[in-house]
Amino acid sequence: MKPKVAFFDFTGCEGCQLNKLNFENELLDLLAHVDLVEFREAMDETSDEYDITFVEGSITTPACVERIHDIRRRTKVLVALGACAVNGGINAMKNIQPIDAVREAVYGKDKYRFATLPAMPVSAIVAVDHEVRGCPMSQPDFLQLFKALVMGKKPPTYNYAVCVECKLSENECLLTKGQVCLGPVTRAGCEAICPGVGQACIGCRGFIEDMNQEAMLNILTEKGLSVDEARKRLQLFNAYEVAV
Amino acid sequence: MKKNLDINVHHITRVEGHGNIIVNMRDGVLEKAHLNIVEPPRFFEAMLKGRSFTEAAIITSRICGICSLGHQITSLKTTEAALGLEVSEQTILLRKLLVNGATIQSNILHAYFLAVPDFLDAPSVFPLIATNKDVVLRALRMKRLANDIADIVSGRAVHPITPVPGGFTRIPSRDELLHLKERIVTEGLPDAVETVETMKALADAIPQFERETEYISLTHDDEYALYDGDICSSDGGTFPVEDYLNVTNEFVVEHSTSKHARNKREAYMVGALARWNNNYTRLTESARDAAETLGLKPQCYNPYMNTVAQVIEVAHCMEESICIIEELLGRGLKAEKPNQIPTRYGRGIAATEVPRGILFHDYTYDNRGQIVAANCVIPTGQNLANVDADMQKLVPEIVNKTKPEITHHLEMLVRAYDPCISCSVHILDVEFKDS
Numbered sequence: 135m136k137p138k139v140a141f142f143d144f145t146g147c148e149g150c151q152l153n154k155l156n157f158e159n160e161l162l163d164l165l166a167h168v169d170l171v172e173f174r175e176a177m178d179e180t181s182d183e184y185d186i187t188f189v190e191g192s193i194t195t196p197a198c199v200e201r202i203h204d205i206r207r208r209t210k211v212l213v214a215l216g217a218c219a220v221n222g223g224i225n226a227m228k229n230i231q232p233i234d235a236v237r238e239a240v241y242g243k244d245k246y247r248f249a250t251l252p253a254m255p256v257s258a259i260v261a262v263d264h265e266v267r268g269c270p271m272s273q274p275d276f277l278q279l280f281k282a283l284v285m286g287k288k289p290p291t292y293n294y295a296v297c298v299e300c301k302l303s304e305n306e307c308l309l310t311k312g313q314v315c316l317g318p319v320t321r322a323g324c325e326a327i328c329p330g331v332g333q334a335c336i337g338c339r340g341f342i343e344d345m346n347q348e349a350m351l352n353i354l355t356e357k358g359l360s361v362d363e364a365r366k367r368l369q370l371f372n373a374y375e376v377a378v
Numbered sequence: 379m380k381k382n383l384d385i386n387v388h389h390i391t392r393v394e395g396h397g398n399i400i401v402n403m404r405d406g407v408l409e410k411a412h413l414n415i416v417e418p419p420r421f422f423e424a425m426l427k428g429r430s431f432t433e434a435a436i437i438t439s440r441i442c443g444i445c446s447l448g449h450q451i452t453s454l455k456t457t458e459a460a461l462g463l464e465v466s467e468q469t470i471l472l473r474k475l476l477v478n479g480a481t482i483q484s485n486i487l488h489a490y491f492l493a494v495p496d497f498l499d500a501p502s503v504f505p506l507i508a509t510n511k512d513v514v515l516r517a518l519r520m521k522r523l524a525n526d527i528a529d530i531v532s533g534r535a536v537h538p539i540t541p542v543p544g545g546f547t548r549i550p551s552r553d554e555l556l557h558l559k560e561r562i563v564t565e566g567l568p569d570a571v572e573t574v575e576t577m578k579a580l581a582d583a584i585p586q587f588e589r590e591t592e593y594i595s596l597t598h599d600d601e602y603a604l605y606d607g608d609i610c611s612s613d614g615g616t617f618p619v620e621d622y623l624n625v626t627n628e629f630v631v632e633h634s635t636s637k638h639a640r641n642k643r644e645a646y647m648v649g650a651l652a653r654w655n656n657n658y659t660r661l662t663e664s665a666r667d668a669a670e671t672l673g674l675k676p677q678c679y680n681p682y683m684n685t686v687a688q689v690i691e692v693a694h695c696m697e698e699s700i701c702i703i704e705e706l707l708g709r710g711l712k713a714e715k716p717n718q719i720p721t722r723y724g725r726g727i728a729a730t731e732v733p734r735g736i737l738f739h740d741y742t743y744d745n746r747g748q749i750v751a752a753n754c755v756i757p758t759g760q761n762l763a764n765v766d767a768d769m770q771k772l773v774p775e776i777v778n779k780t781k782p783e784i785t786h787h788l789e790m791l792v793r794a795y796d797p798c799i800s801c802s803v804h805i806l807d808v809e810f811k812d813s
């Protein structure tokens with residue numbers, strides 16, 4: 135029997151979902167091997183049980199918490215898709231501002247009208263079996279994982295830096311050109327796509343496990359950032375992990 | 379007949395983001411008819427506070443994946459206006475190419491994947507793979523082409539990489555652009571023509587419904603305004619983009635985490651149909667022919683025709699893209715470094731016609747080049763009051779249909795606007811009091 139596959143979105147930009155619709159040719163091949171049972175952005179149908187569930191977006195409200203527990207109960211395998219789901223991503227930047235001030239600034243006297251929690255990765259609430267990192271999640275990475283799951287194999291994981299992939303691609307290092315690149319501490323798997331087109335890595339895939347935060351901050355301040363700016367740069371996609 | 383009706387569509391499908399449709403009728407009197415936005419607010423203002431001008435576009439791009447190019451380009455123009463950064467002709471041409479590509483990409487996604495299933499009575503595009511394979515393959519081919527424009531010029535279709543304040547980190551090569559042009563000529567143009575034919579065959583399924591409203595878009599003397607222009611209202615008048623607050627007049631409503639907008643009337647509409655109504659004379663000739671084939675006439679008051687206007691824009695943008703590439707190649711591509719040396723620090727305002735309508739960004743920078751205040755007015759937010767006004771006129775007109783039919787009409791109406799709900803709850807519009 136074909137595995138039942140579902141997609142769910144929480145708080146995010148839906149860029150990861152869109153990236154999937156962008157597979158085009160591969161999408162059709164992939165769909166032949168699975169039974170797509172729920173994908174609100176593209177279809178009307180729903181289902182009660184799933185073999186493989188992909189979850190995009192962060193957990194940011196009490197309603198999100200309830201929904202993710204419910205999904206976890208009904209699925210065999212749960213995959214976090216994209217930075218928002220894997221490590222809080224860009225949403226977690228709101229966590230580093232005092233929450234009451236944030237709400238008051240936006241809603242004024244109605245600041246408690248909409249319940250909100252700090253932005254959290256899916257794994258902060260329920261067990262996550264696999265992850266596809268990146269903002270947006272990278273397509274080749276997703277395809278590889280999806281195929282591995284469908285074939286019952288172990289998907290790849292990456293715990294080395296973007297710099298490794300960047301050097302393999304023989305890019306000219308942007309740090310030596312005075313730019314502030316987070317490649318030395320960011321997890322690989324994107325084939326160093328940004329430095330490949332002349333843009334510094336901004337850390338969207340999260341950091342490697344044994345990252346040396348102090349050393350990275352030193353590199354950034356040497357390139358001319360203030361300590362505050364350097365910290366904020368590290369926090370762009372990683373505010374959930376990098377303390378203020 | 380005094381009818382009672384309760385419709386509650388929880389998390390409407392095939393739209394971007396989370397919204398509910400709520401309709402209540404008691405004894406034939408419509409008490410409520412609106413689109414309820416329930417997407418969790420994202421608090422982008424907290425994210426932008428104190429951020430460097432090099433990070434603003436990276437952050438605002440993440441307001442919405444579907445509109446990421448539009449947010450990014452608008453953000454860059456805003457930052458450049460605020461910091462007095464001049465950009466080259468080449469940069470503007472490359473950005474225009476991106477905007478055309480993004481319009482094709484988004485309009486195709488909406489028309490084929492989200493709207494056409496309604497016209498064919500299918501719950502999604504997936505069953506159509508079996509029944510209408512050539513149509514689905516064509517849709518995928520067109521999306522691929524539009525994505526390739528984005529990949530080649532900006533490094534990535536979702537959250538582009540190379541566009542930065544002052545220019546691009548990488549310029550596409552001559553060969554890449556030549557190849558792209560070749561594909562638009564041999565694939566893109568014929569596919570756009572076929573799309574018009576497909577749409578014509580489905581035109582009977584488009585509901586007949588009219589409600590005149592105010593249509594707001596950019597307008598430009600020399601071109602069909604997408605990248606730049608002045609604000610234009612169908613009720614008369616053009617205004618500089620800097621005066622946008624006098625036009626958008628956002629207000630908070632009870633039933634939505636997204637703000638609403640109104641100008642001269644209770645509501646106004648933005649997007650492809652508004653652009654068509656305001657600027658149809660500046661479309662290419664073949665796009666205007668396509669409009670005639672599809673029965674779209676100037677001053678069209680049927681919101682369901684928004685999808686048709688999108689299809690016509692696809693034909694236009696294909697031709698435009700060819701012209702832009704020819705101009706770029708004719709001028710000769712130059713390797714340029716982005717101009718990132720501010721000449722002033724202050725407030726900047728910019729607008730772009732993104733696929734769903736006119737988008738405004740407005741930032742104020744301090745003299746370290748860090749953001750102290752920001753405001754974004756999003757197309758979907760501007761349309762929400764108009765969607766509600768449409769529903770309030772539509773429900774009594776179709777009240778004798780069955781409840782599933784009424785629900786279906788309402789869902790189709792919401793989808794016709796191609797709403798982008800993630801965008802509409804960005805919540806950026808705030809002065810930071812403590813800075």
Ligand code: SF4
Nearest residue numbers: 146149216217218269
């Ligand atoms: S990870 Fe990035 S692309 Fe994916 S949903 Fe979050 S913001 Fe969007």
Ligand code: SF4
Nearest residue numbers: 297300307308315317
């Ligand atoms: S450009 Fe960035 S990712 Fe590449 S080698 Fe240099 S620091 Fe590492």
Ligand code: SF4
Nearest residue numbers: 324328335336338339
């Ligand atoms: S290079 Fe860095 S910022 Fe770019 S995709 Fe890879 S991890 Fe993300």
